[in-house]
Amino acid sequence: MALTDAFSRSGGLRLRQRLQHGDLIFWLVALFFALLVVALLAIIVAVTWDGSDEARDTFGIIGFITSTEWNPVAGEFGAAPAIYGTVVSSMIALALAAPPAIMIGVFLSDLCPDRLRAPLSLMVELLAAIPSVVYGMWGVFVLIPFYRTFIASPLSETVGEYIPLFAGPVAVGRGLLVAGMILAIMILPTIAAVSRDVLTVVPTHQKEAMLALGATRWEVIRHAQLPYARAGIVGGMMLGLGRALGETMAALMVIGNMPRIEASLFQPATTAAAQIASQLPTTESDLHASSLILMALVLFLITLVANSIARLLVWNVSRQSGGR
Amino acid sequence: MSEDITGQSRRIDVAAAQSGIEAESIKLRTRDLNVFYGSFRAIRDITLDFPTMQISALIGSSGSGKSTLLRTLNRMHDAIPGTSVTGQVLLDDQPIYGEDVDPIMVRRRIGMVFQRPNPFEKSIFDNVAYGLRFVGKMSRTEKRDRVEQALKQAGLWKEVQDRLDSSAFSLSGGQQQRLCIARAIAVEPEVVLMDEPTSALDPIATQNVEELMRELSEKFTIIVVTHNMQQAARVSHTTAYMTMDDDKSGVVVEVGPTGRIFTNPKDPRTEDYITGRIG
Numbered sequence: 001m002a003l004t005d006a007f008s009r010s011g012g013l014r015l016r017q018r019l020q021h022g023d024l025i026f027w028l029v030a031l032f033f034a035l036l037v038v039a040l041l042a043i044i045v046a047v048t049w050d051g052s053d054e055a056r057d058t059f060g061i062i063g064f065i066t067s068t069e070w071n072p073v074a075g076e077f078g079a080a081p082a083i084y085g086t087v088v089s090s091m092i093a094l095a096l097a098a099p100p101a102i103m104i105g106v107f108l109s110d111l112c113p114d115r116l117r118a119p120l121s122l123m124v125e126l127l128a129a130i131p132s133v134v135y136g137m138w139g140v141f142v143l144i145p146f147y148r149t150f151i152a153s154p155l156s157e158t159v160g161e162y163i164p165l166f167a168g169p170v171a172v173g174r175g176l177l178v179a180g181m182i183l184a185i186m187i188l189p190t191i192a193a194v195s196r197d198v199l200t201v202v203p204t205h206q207k208e209a210m211l212a213l214g215a216t217r218w219e220v221i222r223h224a225q226l227p228y229a230r231a232g233i234v235g236g237m238m239l240g241l242g243r244a245l246g247e248t249m250a251a252l253m254v255i256g257n258m259p260r261i262e263a264s265l266f267q268p269a270t271t272a273a274a275q276i277a278s279q280l281p282t283t284e285s286d287l288h289a290s291s292l293i294l295m296a297l298v299l300f301l302i303t304l305v306a307n308s309i310a311r312l313l314v315w316n317v318s319r320q321s322g323g324r
Numbered sequence: 325m326s327e328d329i330t331g332q333s334r335r336i337d338v339a340a341a342q343s344g345i346e347a348e349s350i351k352l353r354t355r356d357l358n359v360f361y362g363s364f365r366a367i368r369d370i371t372l373d374f375p376t377m378q379i380s381a382l383i384g385s386s387g388s389g390k391s392t393l394l395r396t397l398n399r400m401h402d403a404i405p406g407t408s409v410t411g412q413v414l415l416d417d418q419p420i421y422g423e424d425v426d427p428i429m430v431r432r433r434i435g436m437v438f439q440r441p442n443p444f445e446k447s448i449f450d451n452v453a454y455g456l457r458f459v460g461k462m463s464r465t466e467k468r469d470r471v472e473q474a475l476k477q478a479g480l481w482k483e484v485q486d487r488l489d490s491s492a493f494s495l496s497g498g499q500q501q502r503l504c505i506a507r508a509i510a511v512e513p514e515v516v517l518m519d520e521p522t523s524a525l526d527p528i529a530t531q532n533v534e535e536l537m538r539e540l541s542e543k544f545t546i547i548v549v550t551h552n553m554q555q556a557a558r559v560s561h562t563t564a565y566m567t568m569d570d571d572k573s574g575v576v577v578e579v580g581p582t583g584r585i586f587t588n589p590k591d592p593r594t595e596d597y598i599t600g601r602i603g
């Protein structure tokens with residue numbers, strides 16, 4: 001009895017104290033905003049789910065993502081070309097961007113002379129701040145002419161004869177590969193900056209242990225720093241991949257916007273984001289609009305899956321290197 | 325700098341002769357060694373001899389530049405920007421700061437054990453085998469032998485022989501430190517530098533490491549920094565006492581056979597330090 005009495009009294013005291021010090025209010029405010037984020041996510045999913053009703057009824061989700069026909073006039077809507085274009089252009093971007101970006105990270109964290117480090121880092125970060133429409137414009141006026149003359153045309157006329165992946169005709173040059181290249185340039189600063197940051201925090205004692213064994217600078221980077229920073233670098237790559245998957249403007253301007261699946265990387269294609277952005281303002285029918293909304297839902301799912309894989313990878317890698 | 329060499333070394337030899345040590349071979353010498361961090365001079369005009377296959381102890385108060393001196397002996401400072409070194413360090417009478425000397429080769433001959441055990445995030449076996457890849461190609465069996473031998477020398481073999489594949493972090497602190505010693509000696513350096521190797525260890529582990537040091541001194545030249553004066557007295561053959569001068573630079577006050585330094589110090593500052601009046 002005395003115990004419960006003391007208990008309730010201390011409980012009341014604690015509540016009063018918490019109110020007095022603003023703890024509780026702060027806690028409630030923080031909780032409110034945290035829940036707001038969850039609510040926002042739920043609303044987005046609900047709205048896209050609701051809006052894509054007609055398309056889901058007509059094609060079914062599986063039918064929608066496996067069908068390769070996209071013909072608004074005929075009322076046929078299949079998302080496979082857009083999904084294919086989204087995934088392949090992003091993968092190209094990641095493959096092209098990751099090696100140089102990691103190298104830039106290594107350079108900035110370890111090899112760069114002190115005086116150059118700050119300005120170079122700033123420049124890499126500025127690359128990430130360039131609006132994507134500017135990248136798109138640069139792609140149209142600079143990259144595509146260069147790519148067409150020096151990469152696509154020569155390749156399609158030689159190895160392209162035998163390898164479908166590089167088959168012509170090249171036409172103006174817009175297509176999957178050049179979109180991947182633009183996306184690569186756009187995600188490079190993200191991966192480089194994250195790599196630099198995680199490489200910088202590798203503990204000195206690990207580096208020194210290796211130096212003292214007679215390792216060269218390269219060996220220290222290769223055997224002490226990169227393994228230690230691996231989880232973070234993979235995380236940075238996934239951040240970049242996420243950006244590439246959802247990128248709209250730059251891809252829209254250089255990919256050619258043809259909802260087709262072709263073996264050749266030189267052929268025009270489309271991405272989910274580009275297709276939604278270019279067609280939503282001028283839909284042919286309710287089913288068209290509904291299909292675009294369903295495609296938004298699919299894109300959201302793709303990024304969700306990519307992010308989950310990234311989390312899983314990072315978690316796995318960090319558990320391996322941390323716990324072993 | 326080199327014109328001082330003869331004068332300085334004579335002084336040391338005289339000191340050695342007076343204290344009854346026979347002139348022995350010197351593995352590593354420093355001559356008028358100064359180390360600067362930017363414009364701050366961390367150690368000043370250090371001239372010391374480290375005899376072959378003996379344990380030399382560096383003692384002195386915190387900030388007197390012991391670690392700085394030790395790290396200068398295998399060019400660990402090269403990686404730290406803004407650090408500069410004047411004077412000379414001679415390994416077998418060859419300058420290690422010469423223009424044409426590769427610091428990598430210096431570090432392969434002069435290994436190092438750090439204050440805190442710093443094993444890699446790898447298995448016990450891989451930790452010890454790690455440095456061997458920098459030595460050159462060797463067969464699997466050869467590698468296994470070298471690892472076993474190093475672990476035996478480090479007195480760790482019995483404890484880990486059936487768990488070579490488990491993580492180095494599954495070892496206790498003292499075991500980890502002996503693992504780091506095994507890793508350092510597996511590449512068969514000529515000199516092993518130890519910076520407070522037992523300061524993170526309990527008394528039993530400390531005793532193990534001290535015994536180990538004595539055994540290792542039959543094969544390697546050992547230079548150890550320690551805050552523990554009993555340790556210096558127990559394990560070392562020669563002791564150098566360093567202190568911080570008025571301008572905060574580290575200087576050597578006195579050097580000699582350990583027995584004499586601890587029983588009959590010549591400099592009052594040394595006496596104050598070892599009797600515990602300062603530091």
Ligand SMILES: Nc1ncnc2c1ncn2[C@@H]1O[C@H](COP(=O)(O)OP(=O)(O)OP(=O)(O)O)[C@@H](O)[C@H]1O
Pocket residue numbers: 361366384385386387388389390391392393404574
């Ligand atoms: N990387 C560095 N940059 C600048 N100053 C440094 C650096 N390392 C050491 N110092 C300075 O050099 C002086 C000597 O440091 P050092 O670490 O050699 O002392 P120590 O005798 O080993 O001390 P302790 O017994 O505490 O380990 C100190 O004043 C320290 O602040």
Ligand SMILES: [Mg+2]
Pocket residue numbers: 390391392519
């Ligand atoms: Mg120190």
